[in-house]
Amino acid sequence: MPISSTAILRVGLSRIGYTLIGVGVLAGIAGTVRAGLISIAIGSVGLSFGKEGRGKIERFMPLVLALALLALAIALPGNG
Secondary structure, eight states: OOOOHHHHHHHHHHHHHHHHHHHHHHHHHHTOHHHHHHHHHHHHHHHHHHOOSOOHHHHHHHHHHHHHHHHHHHHSOOOO
């Protein structure tokens, strides 16, 4: 049974999403909180688009979370 290209794309988006979330957490631990928040937000969007066949909440909650994280990253005070 051949694997469809959309299934490969979904798996790729999920892996990229988890990777970006991991990088964001490590960046936040290292002290670059703004970069970490942006990375987590982009990873959440990747996870959201990688989930097919799920309900509305499971699909749109990561998008809402990503928007909230981006707003928080913008609102953080700068270092200078």
